[in-house]
Amino acid sequence: MLGYTIRRCLSVVPVMFVVSIIVFLLVHLTPGNPAHIILGEDASPEAVAQLEEQLGLNDPWYIQFFDWLKQVVTGDLGTSVFSAQPVTELIFANFGPTFSLMILSLLFIMVISIPLAILIVSLRKTILDPLFTSASLLGVSIPEFWLAILLVLGLGVSIPIFPVAGYMPLAEGFGSWLYHLLLPAFVLAIVEIGIISRMLRDSMLDSVNQDYTKTARAKGVRERDVLMKHVFANALIPTTTVLSATVAGLLGGTVIIETLFTIPGIGQLLIDSIHRRDYPVIQGVVLFIAAIYVLVNLMVDLLYAFLDPRIRYDE
Amino acid sequence: MLEVKDLHVHLETPAGLVKAVDGVSFRLEAGQTIGIVGESGSGKSVLAHSLTMLNPEPPATYPKGEILFQGENILTMDKRRLRSMRGKEIAMIFQDPMSSLNPVFKIGKQLMEAIQTHQKLSKKEAQQKAIELLTDVGIPDPERRMQSYPHQFSGGMRQRVLIAIALAARPKLLIADEPTTALDVTIQAQIIELLKSIQQKYGTAIIMITHDLGVVANLADRILVMYAGKIVESASTADIFYKTAMPYTWSLLRSIPRLDAGASERLLHIEGQPPNLIDPPQGCNFHPRCPFARDACLQEDPPLGERGSGHLAACILSQTEFEKEKKGVLLS
Secondary structure, three states, X not given: OHHHHHHHHHOHHHHHHHHHHHHHHHHHOOOOOHHHHHHOOOOOHHHHHHHHHHHOOOOOHHHHHHHHHHHHHOOOOOEOOOXXXXXXXXXXXXXXXXXXXHHHHHHXXXXXXXXXXXXXXXXXXXXXXXXXXHHXXXXXXXXXXXXXXXXXXXHHHHOOOOOOOOOOOHHHOHHHHHHHHHHHHHHHHHHHHHHHHHHHHHHHHHHHOOHHHHHHHHHOOOHHHHHHHHHHHHHHHHHHHHHHHHHHHHHHHHXXXXXXXXXXXXXXXXXXXXXOOOHHHHHHHHHHHHHHHHHHHHHHHHHHHHHOHHHHOOO | OEEEEEEEEEEEEOOEEEEEEEEEEEEEOOOOEEEEEOOOOOOHHHHHHHOXXXXXXXXXXXXXXXXXXXXXXXXXXXXHHHHHHEOOOEEEEOOOOOOOOOOOOOHHHHHXXXXXXXXXXXXXXXXXXXXXXXXXXXXXXXXXXXXXXXXXXXXXXXXXXXXXXXXXXOOOEEEEEOOOOOOOHHHHHHHHHHHHHHHHHHOOEEEEEEOOHHHHHOOOOEEEEEEOOEEEEEEEHHHHHHOOOOHHHHHHHHOOOOOOOOOOOOOOOOOOOOXXXXXXXXXXXXXXXXXXXXXXXXXXXXXXXXOOOOOXXXXXXOHHHHHHHHHHHHHO
């Protein structure tokens, strides 16, 4: 287990290196001169040249890359061209809302998907199962922005139960924090609930007539315990794999949801910086999101080994 | 102790209704061992699973018959009573030890689950009991092995663990559904020996399901031969081997390679395929493959008839006719 953990942790290093190259190139291969874009159409050539010098744009790209990487490794993501604030500071200032939104969404996903899948599997011989299959497909197919607008119109405007937009930090009180986040977190969760509950149902149905459940039933174990213990423990393994994709989906989703609900998170920061051509911030945010994704993948892999002893001892 | 009366088990498949068990009756006394022998698809596994209603429903249905265990009908028993019998009165071991243990739980946990389902014991006591059971079935170093996962065991060792699980509540009847089919021949012999010693030690009745007459030859008191969902011959083990009365049994015996066979004796195989149980042949189910079939076999499906004390066979031929026919086939 220790060997597996160390090996898996070390594998993050080359992945992050490749990610940083891609992030760097993505911004630098975009057509147009950043200095020109930043300073506007009618900037004097001297000013452009000065900014180019300041941004290091005259060096070959690989020199630029390693200069940037050197900074990144030491925790310096550069300075915003727009606000002159350090990028790391901007990211941390905006991460709270995004993190809140994601955690609450994940909570929704777990609390709804898991009992739902178990319920459906225990009622698999009834009409409920095909109904669920269609409903989950519907859940996956609903565009987030459309559902968000619909919910805001319904529960924010027509029947004003929830706020239409905005965010309150947790420091201002748990109640108002939760109150402002419920709608956006639910919208963000709905697609993933469709995926996760469907996945869990499928894996549980796969496992429900396996030989080991027959052994359990032959022991005299209650059907409920066969499902909750034997079937569930096995079904969690493939479902966990989807979990990392879920987190990726949430990260992507926050960009849209934060814009719709005007939540000052990472997604908002990214969209604003793209509008302002604030390259250091764009680079920093994309790298940050990529890093979170890689870390979540790492955690899921470690969780995977915890859930499946066949992986843990495979050395 | 166990009496099965005219049991019918049907499987509702998209292709049609399969009469997997079609009017089976037999009795089993306490401490007795019977072997149920048949080809793949003869319905022997479905029959074995029916005894504690472990066939998945759907597709299985039980339209007719009774399974009386100590006077109670298992087919009409309420769910709770049935569950309390599983493992406690009637235990079962299965064909594939590789997949019959839950891969994500430790052996000890799976064994203790079997113990604690039927007995109110503390964790410590259950642990102690589990170690005793593992010792009983010949697992070396049981204390340490309790902490192992199934994938760390060989097939033979897993089957031993499964036998330990089955024995956890000292059942009166052990149903073994092809317990040696997935194992190497040397391991097969060890498992058979283990079952024998368990029977001697605890007086457990055993129903041994197999396609291999050799496996039951030195274990069973009685052998039931199944073909196409029906019992076609039922007799003491000696009678099955030496006074064979049904052409199918005879063909099965002739298809076992023997070291002491004469050089001129040919190894027979049974022509054709087992019948399609959705649309079984007219008359006797075996007639399309029977070397002795005659016109009457197409018309008539013979019931089990007496061929001596406790010897039943389903064939249109009388014992003397059959003996004569056998000689004819062997000479040709």
